[in-house]
Amino acid sequence: MADKSLKKDQVKNLLNKIAQSNQLIAPILSDGITLFKPVQSGEGVVLDYQNAVVPPKDFFFPQSEKMFSYDMSDPSWAIKPEEGVPNRVLFGARPCDVKSILLLDKVFDAEFRDDFYIDKRNKTTIVAISCNDCRHTCFCGAFGISPGKAEGADLLLTDLGDRYLVEVLTDKGETLAANCSDLFSNDDGSGAAAKEKATAPALEKQMKIDLEGVKAKLDNMFDHPMWAAESLRCIGCGTCTFVCPTCHCFDIVDFNNQSSVGYRYRCADSCQFANFTRAAGGHQPRPSKMERTRQRFMHKLRYFVDRYGDFGCVGCGRCLEKCPVNLDIAQIINKVKEVG
Ligand code: SF4
Ligand code: SF4
Incomplete structure (x- = not known):
């Protein structure tokens, strides 16, 4: 699909429309810090943040996740699985965080297939946003990541001042763009050059770390x-x-509060x-x-x-x-x- 253009004053409408048929997860300001949260609409969503304090990893690998429950008074000891997540759109993830999801795929969806992770991953459409600026601690370029590219995202937005350039990167992205087509216009051909100019400061400003050897x-x-x-x-x-x-290490614990009903959780752990x-x-x-x-x-x-x-x-x-x-x-x- 050809590149699209989204006027800035249409962003809230886009988010509202997405939220009508998906769980929308987007960056918001909470007590002065940027965090990814499920939101009901585009109200309060911030897209000009530099990097969220914690990554959106939690929506694929929650810090604490109920895996299933069981009732020991039930003679069959049946395991009751948890319900999966609804269809979701993760909106506004930065390129480094999108790449980190590709790395988690190597862990949870390759030799060992983790159903909890894969369910969330399959049901999530990722709308990334390029970086026009970066923090003094950023060094994504060392790992071949670019502030203006987001391999692994389904759509990529780049802030061009009065509008966003919208690049459709996958079939999932194409479906989302088609569902919201009334809000987009076709890019007039100037988007690619404008994007390079817009994201150049982030590339220039970040730490230069050389991994050779x-x-x-x-x-x-x-x-x-x-x-x-x-x-x-x-x-x-x-x-x-x-x-x-x-980071993706976890521990598994059972919890039953001295009743016959028990729950099994997995909780993020730290080396x-x-x-x-x-x-x-x-x-x-x-x-x-x-x-x-x-x-x-x-x-x-x-x-x-x-x-x-x-x-x-x-x-x-x-x-x-x-x-x-x-x-x-x-x-x-x-x-x-x-x-x-
Ligand atoms: S180890 Fe790398 S990816 Fe993890 S928090 Fe530090 S800089 Fe980010
Ligand atoms: S565990 Fe050690 S290296 Fe990690 S944040 Fe704490 S003090 Fe720093």
Whole structure:
């Protein structure tokens, strides 16, 4: 489908129309911070944000998710599955967060198929929005991500001042665009050049991090003293993993509140917590902060590449910005490069 154009004053109408037949998930301002939330209409949706404090990962891999329930008073002990999600539109995701969903696909929808994730993924249409500006901590370009491209999105909007350029990238995007065709006009052919100009500042402003040779160096750095030195200041709060769009580890717990009815949940977990790897019997394969810090960076920059052929980081910069002791993956990459 050819590129479309959407006037700024039609955005709210577009969101209202989408919300009539889908669950609409969009960025809103809540207590001064930008968060993705389900909304009933376009009222209050903000699209000129730089990056949401937490990624929209929660709508595919919730921090806490009920998997099923059971009733032990029922002689059949039948497992009652949870209902799936309705058809949804995730509106306004930035290119780095869209790429992170493609990385989660490699984990949850490949060798091992995770029905909970796949249901949400299949029922979600992703409308991405290009970045015209970025935060001082952004470095998506290091991972081949561009502020003006969003591989994995179904539609891509780019703010061109008085209008948005609308690129239709997939069949899902085409269906959504067709359903809202009365709100779009055809792009007059100037959109592509205007988009390049509009997104250039984000590309220019972001940190330039060079990953050349980093994976090869890390292949020989398991016992390097750098991990002990870097881990000293970590306080094990787990913030870095909580805000990361690609972290996907979880634990499974049963809860029954002393009644016959029980629930099974899966809850996001963090490799930065001391109990993360503690096994029954008390064995702890990662007993100190050194092993846990090493694990986080090795997983993002070495093991994920070995397993899935891509880095497990998208350069969103959230962990840099939120870590209370400034343990910074961009600095780690630069330090690895300096190792002789
Ligand atoms: S490791 Fe940090 S910079 Fe990389 S994707 Fe996760 S939060 Fe973003
Ligand atoms: S946010 Fe910083 S201090 Fe907290 S666990 Fe992560 S690296 Fe450690």
